[in-house]
Amino acid sequence: MSDQSIPGAFYTRWAGVYDRIASDLPGVARMRSAFLDLLSPSRGDVVVEMGCGTGANFPWLRDRVGPEGTVVGVDLSEGVLERARARVRRNRWENVHVVRGDATRPPFVGGPTAVPSGSLGLGAGEVDVVLATFVVGMLPDPGGAVQAWGQLAGDGGRLGLCNLARSTTPLGRVCNPAFAALVRASSPPGGKGRTRGAAQLLDERVLEGHRALHDVCDGVVSRRAFEGFVRMSAGTVRTER
Numbered sequence: 001m002s003d004q005s006i007p008g009a010f011y012t013r014w015a016g017v018y019d020r021i022a023s024d025l026p027g028v029a030r031m032r033s034a035f036l037d038l039l040s041p042s043r044g045d046v047v048v049e050m051g052c053g054t055g056a057n058f059p060w061l062r063d064r065v066g067p068e069g070t071v072v073g074v075d076l077s078e079g080v081l082e083r084a085r086a087r088v089r090r091n092r093w094e095n096v097h098v099v100r101g102d103a104t105r106p107p108f109v110g111g112p113t114a115v116p117s118g119s120l121g122l123g124a125g126e127v128d129v130v131l132a133t134f135v136v137g138m139l140p141d142p143g144g145a146v147q148a149w150g151q152l153a154g155d156g157g158r159l160g161l162c163n164l165a166r167s168t169t170p171l172g173r174v175c176n177p178a179f180a181a182l183v184r185a186s187s188p189p190g191g192k193g194r195t196r197g198a199a200q201l202l203d204e205r206v207l208e209g210h211r212a213l214h215d216v217c218d219g220v221v222s223r224r225a226f227e228g229f230v231r232m233s234a235g236t237v238r239t240e241r
């Protein structure tokens, strides 16, 4: 089984539980809002969210881009996408769309690794903002994915990542073993994290993803929250260097 297919089935099975954690856990709303302050999408923007899950970011994204903007969520897992679609229907958001696809090969026409199926017809230059929250830590090649997202956002576009990883603050270090146990318990079965330390793999992937964001963006602003366990970075893509 590929690294991509494992999280697909895993998140489909746990979609209901995940939705409650991702949307209702105390402090999570504040964190999502703080991340979007950093990313600062504007009214009318076209925003693509990679690995959108159940659409927990959609209310904030829809609020920032307004009715004249567009939000597109991409995810591999049909189970979480069903919940994302239900959220869109419930809120009657006509400008929020959900596409099933591999975020590492963005399913848009004209993109560098475009695939035609499920395409919304968006290409490089037509997307203003690309974001991924709690996703790069699951990808086998986070750096490659972030570079592809930078190309999709195009020169002057905004790119942002928000992730969980082990903390480096004094208090955070005390809590790291409990965090690592949680990461291990919530890792998709059969993934590399089961044989290597799941938290170590998460740390490495998150670091690689955020480094890649620094490579493709100018003016990167980073923030840590929740005693250093949450890492957020956002910047403006520069294709010419």
Ligand SMILES: C[S@@+](CC[C@H](N)C(=O)[O-])C[C@H]1O[C@@H](n2cnc3c(N)ncnc32)[C@H](O)[C@@H]1O
Pocket (backbone or CB within 6 Å): 004, 007, 008, 011, 022, 050, 051, 052, 053, 054, 055, 056, 057, 074, 075, 076, 077, 080, 101, 102, 103, 104, 132, 133, 134, 135, 138, 139
């Ligand atoms: C931890 S959840 C985060 C969901 C959402 N971004 C949030 O903030 O609540 C990770 C999501 O990434 C999705 N995912 C993992 N690898 C993916 C890939 N290669 N392409 C698309 N989605 C992927 C999973 O299906 C899952 O819904």
